Amino acid sequence: MRVLNVSFIIFLSLLISSFLFFKKEAIACEAITLIGFEEIHSNVYSDSSLTSEQRSSLRNTINQAHDRIEQVYGVTKASPRIIATNNLEYKKFGLNPTGMQNSGFFRECIFLGPKGLNVDVIAHGLVHAEVRYRTNFLVEHTELPAWFIEGTGIKVDYRIPFLIENISVSKEDVEQIKSVFFFHNFPNTSVKSYQASRIAIEALEPKSLYFGLERLNNGEKFEEVFGL
Template identity: 30%
Template sequence: MRGNVFLRYVLPALIALPIGFLMLYPQLLRCMRIADTNGYQALPGLPNVYVNQSATTHQQRQFRRHVLTARDRIRRFWGDRRGQATLIYCPKQADYEQYCAGGEGAGCSIGTPWGDAYLILGPDGNNADVIAHELCHDELFARLGWWRVKRQIPQWFNEGLALMVDYRFSSPLTWEQPDSSLQYQLPRNTLNPMPHALHSMLKLADLETTRDFFGGDYRHTMLAYQTSAEEVTRWLALVGRSGVPALTNAIAEGKPFADTYQRLEREKRSAQKRNGKRNL
């Protein structure tokens, strides 16, 4: 009887779910077939990195350099690098739109419930900051899995964390000295060099889901980025870089995000108070 139920209901559902998923997201299907797609070539020496053949030699050299810089930044930020996402570089907007729904922004990431991940970089994505931003999303997926990230990690933290390695929107002095990809020293008071004059902040409770974060107009999205960047900057400045893997390790063991996030902060404040008393 159980065997009949499995064959009649469970097995068809298991087959239909991934097929339906791919039909709803044709961009994902294109990403999955990138190795066999005409017009794209693997970048020699960099596994799982594909470049549209319209990229000039100069663009390919730049992209290689930026990928290496971004990967090194991720390794230093997290302590090691576990993400294995496939990178796809599209120098032309029309090609970018084939792999990134809507074709907005400089880059986007696609993760799947079965563990595959793809990072698509558009015409403005040949940049170490953009690549590091997308790789940070992938690192979170690699450590916690698609389901846990979607269900337990608030979008403000996911985006805020990625902004910590994206020096377009945050200061590297939050967690390190600037690396060789920077052409100048950011001033120490530049904690949030957002390119727009934004005033009223949003509540973190209103930025929990992807729809909350990106569902409004352009100004809302920029405010969402600013809010998340300032909160994660504050938290990271207190708990230190080691707090990031400590948080993800605890969540991987089944601990709730909010409790762990607050506990790490409390422990750091308590340690600072104890050290302060010893120095009196």
């Protein structure tokens, strides 16, 4: 009996440790004020590494990003928590030098590093948050391929490599990226992968995105809705 108790405790400890490791970004999203961040604007958090000028301009930059998305896709509904820092020590919680969007347990979060405090990166992350906000858990994990989520984000990301006139990828590159479904398989260090994702969603009518996501929630299949 004692051996069983010890084995159970070890198993439970390993389970909790694994959960904390794989969900560290979600935990950071929910508990950001406990690791040195404060709310500087509504739903916008920063640590002391951001200068006063950066803090002041961040709200305006976020508003510009929202405006860009609304011009392309329409009015947004999501209100993700935006977390910004210049301190790369926080990469262990999901931050990187540029930025990334991640889901918390109760909300969407966008982590911004020192290279991500601009309209392009913020707009990109906000689209990810919007897509996830508008889809239920089942749809997000069974109907939305990684290349589609990335492509819709890249469409509002006007950094030079992602402008349509600067993209030169082959049909094979596009078909290869369209074979990637899960995010953990998406080659996120490859510029060409993002470019191929951008080309892959080119046939999408942008203003149909939100309605298409609603159709997915109602049980229709990705191929039927978007035909990409």
